[in-house]
Amino acid sequence: MNIPFNKILILLLICFFANGCTETYPLLTNTYEEAIVVEATLTNELKNQEIKITKTSKFEDTSLQVEKGAEVVVKDNQNNSYLFEENAGVYVSQTPFQILPNRQYTLEIKTTDGKVYESSPEILPTVNQIQSIVPSVVTNKDNQIGVQINVNSYDPARTSKYYRFEYEESYKIIAPRWSFSKLIVTGPESVALIPNSSNTKICYSTKKSTDIILLNTNDLTEDRVNLPIRFIEEENYIIGHRYSILVKQYVENLAAYNFHRTMRDIAGSGTVLSPKQPGVLSGNIKCISDSNTKVIGFFDVTSVSEQRIFFNYNDMFPGQPAPYFNPCEDIRFKFCFGGEGCNGEDMIFNVEQNLMTYFFNTGTNYILVDAVCGDCTSFSSNVKPSFWID
Template identity: 50%
Template sequence: MLLICFIINSCTEPYILETNTYEEALVVEATITNELKKQEITLTKTSRFEDKETQIEKGADVFITDNTGTQYDFEEESGKYISRTEFQAIPGKEYRLTINTKDGRSFVSSTETLTPVNVMQDVKAAVETKDSLRGVAIRVTSFDPTNEAKYYRYEYEETYKIVAPSWNLNKAIVVPANPNNPRAEPTYALIRNSPDTRVCYNTKKSTEVLLTSTAELNDNHVNFSVRFISNQNYIITERYSILVRQYIENLASYSYYSTLKKLAGSGSLLSPNQPGFLYGNLRSVNNPSDKIIGYFDVTSVSTKRIYFNYIDLFPGEVPPPYYTDCTPFCYGEQPCTHMGGLIDDIGLGKVTYAGSPNWVNAPCGDCTTFASNVKPPFWED
């Protein structure tokens, strides 16, 4: 038995996934809406397994034309292509996207029209239980009395307030050794801490493809959960806000996003359902071998933002634990058994002062180590 265990363990090595063959393709994210704004288009390249960063397609000529002959030009800015002027998709007009890359490739989309306009009715947060897990469900309700809007896609952007649980009035800084005293060693001193390190905000965008349809229902009412948050997730400890966007899709775009969702949710990289090449409504003009991935989407959109506090939904209950361990520790002899040098840890920003003789992991006393202390312009307390 010992020999078998030894053989099994000795044959276990980490396998580093690497791309065996690689075929470059242009990846397009282009959603034009009925909002009057500067529209955005993102152009990137396909990545290898071992790539750590996404390659931006730079220097492309990008523009949209409509059936009246109007052309909307886009210019490169901060890794995206932004329209030079504000415009919005108008019902009845036809739109086409054209992309000419710096290396001479040309791509064009099919002609697309704006989908039916259907404004989102409401967004609500309610306590629910999902898969035996208690938490908050963010639900969207919508209804189209004309029965024209049948396919829905959602995105959200969540922002939450963070209060460092171990913030202290004093802050420790390293005091360098006296260069005139060869026996002197660096030490630390306490100074007044900035209140700007106590309260922060973090914003994250949805990454999952969120879809629902009323095509097979008897009515056109939508009651869809776009987000579920466990009541033990620290992001709802204080105050939480979510901005939900509802896009009305046509059957073709809905089918594209449904396929994309299946490919993205295939599970293990080594599962039988391997992600394949997904064609959208974009094609090469001159060379069929030039591959392009993505969809030119012309869609109506509506948005709604809500806020809630933890105590609003869970009155009298203990808030979730902080995202990292904030148990105080000290340096030195037992019972101060924390490993490492205090001065080095202060200098490296690993710890913050929590009142003598206690120290805590830096994020527990300084939220700016992982979030922004700038209050978002839309935030409401």
């Protein structure tokens, strides 16, 4: 269960009061205390850094409320200041900058109600590069065959220790029932075939990880990472043609690691009625103008390393047919109206509503398939990512 960051405090309160209940209860927030929520991860990458500032929301709310109009600045102990400005709900640094070693960085926020928030000074942890990302075919503990993707790194000085990982996966999709012809409706009881666009045949999708993936190497004899970060079943269509994964490895300090571990434990508790009590979500940001004002979040200064790999389905499963998420069955329509066995009206409806696409026909007998099988743009994008390598 993935829970939005700014609902975790509400969840903790509900868990406390609901523990021991056995009746079904609507999860509504009867008491609500507003607080700002800060999501700030600044890295050693030279870029426009981003900080997200929202407000706590009730558990039943479906959208986030952005903290607008705040003055946001990051300062270091070398008298450098980096101003942030609001852009589409996120505060973005006006100029690119990177977090440098041996400097202390502090986040300052002043909201429109005059309250001032400040983080503790933070220093960039050790920079540790990813050495490799390795895919291999394995059988997991559930007896499923698939591709296990491991990330590897090593710090011989044993100064990294606390790691957080994110990944972004992209994959190529080829519509398995794409046709050179497209069926269009030309009248109440008439259709026509026109040339189909090749732009509907090949698509690309990208998804980011949502889990909080953590690792510490304190109990290991070496500060060495060999982490299974992603397992994909062999019948999963996302690896059916060509697949890519970008892995980011963050090295954090102990306080940041503990903060993210608590967040992970809360999000993974499975239910707000769980007896599991993950602990207090304590960050490094305080309201210095009013000690009674609460704030949730962590100003995370971290080093990051990233690496991307590609592989084809045939690289991992030679000679096997590519999987697809839809069975892609051929649906037969007799294009006539009013007679026995006629289903022209149904066919026209499915075409007009973009529910089905043309595959082939013999006279008035048409074979159609679900739109996802014949037109990948019905659920994905035909724009090739700039990083894509075929």
